[in-house]
Amino acid sequence: MPEIRVLSAADAPIYREVRLNALTHDPNAFLVDPDQYRQVPLETIEGQLSSELNGKFTLGAFLDGGLVGMCTFIRETHPKIRHKGKVVAVYVAPAARGQGMARSLMETLIARVRSYGDVEQIQLGVSHTQIAAQQLYTSLGFVVFGLEKKAIKQNGQYLDEEWRVLEL
Template sequence: MPEIRVLNASDAPIYRELRLQALTHDPNAFLVDPDQYRQMPLETIEGQLSSEEDGKFTLGAFLDEKLVGMCTFIRESHPKIRHKGKVVAVYVAPEARGQGVARKLMETLIERVRSYGDVEQIQLGVSHTQVAAQKLYTRLGFEIFGIEKQAVKQNGEYLDEEWRVLKL
């Protein structure tokens, strides 16, 4: 079973490595270009991981002390929409798939967000090509509330994106 914990600035080097793997291995699942990310200074990544300000946090999943999975929650900042937040950058390394890592990451994220007491819904987007992720989100109770046609254009091809919500 994976160990799940909140990542911090000292995790920036291993986070960067896994994020680059994600962007390279599953480019259709992420908007960020691997070459752009590779140019990002480590200090920027440290800053992104250094604070849990305003309900933003990144979870890491570790197997045998190696970072093999991650996901980030970003709470909305505007007062009229602070009752919701988004899950982004969900990824599990290929060698760790099928071991419940993504489920444990998402269950931990949901539990943590519930503990805030005033977040009513968690939203996420998932590419129509990410079938395993769609199945997991359905099992966790996320419901589709919209399909964005041609949400992403990559190499001349369009990808649709499902938008899902979990009411807490």
Template sequence: MEIRLLTPADARNYWTLRLEALKNHPEAFLASYEESVTKENAVEQTAQNLTAEGNFTFGAFDQDKLIGVVTLLQEERKKIRHRANIFAMYVTPSRRGVGAGKALMTAAIQKAKDISGVEQINLNVTASNHSAKQLYTQLGFQEFGLEKNALKIDGVYYDDAYMVLHLKR
């Protein structure tokens, strides 16, 4: 398995995996499949996002096939530039349990440590996603809050757990 930063050349494969994630796990993402699948110029916009300053999207590849992704985004505003956020973490179901998620998160954490001034990484995760929460806890993240009814999908509410990793400098 190879972990590397994605480039604009990976945009189409990223978008395909992103739509899979939104379809399979709507409770795990703010964006919806229905909104995303009709988005104009989605691949082109994705390619631009992959080169945006402070935006680092890592991919896990198994024999050149993209099987997982995670994005690390540094905050831009002066008072919160010491923070970075994890977004869009996903591993395709057939490849879960082989360490791709841990490898992706480890790469994102290392990148955050390499960015001057970043002192903590924040993320939120569906509170009922115990395997993801367990992974994040193993990597040093601590839960600091819970938002009840954060998402509502087809009349069902989902809570979000907020987690933070304080980087040791």
């Protein structure tokens, strides 16, 4: 069973390594380019992981002490849309897939967001190429509320993105 916990600034070096692997080996799942991410100073990543400022947090899944999965929740800060937030940067390393790791991460994220008491929706976007992720999100209760055609253009190829919501 994985250990799932909120990442802190001390986790920045391992987070950076796993995130870079994600961006390199699964580019259709992320907007950020690996070369772009390599330029981000470690101090910036430490700052991003250092606190749950405004309801933002990143969960990490650990197996045998190693970080093998992660996901981030970003709560909206504007008063008129503070009742919702977004899930971004969901990733499980290939060697750890098929073991329920992404489900555990997402269930932990959903439970944590529910505990806030005033978040009503969790939204996320998922590329049409990410079939396993779509199936997971459907099984967790996320429903499609929109389809953005040609949402991403990478190496001359377009990717459509489904927008989903989980009503809490």
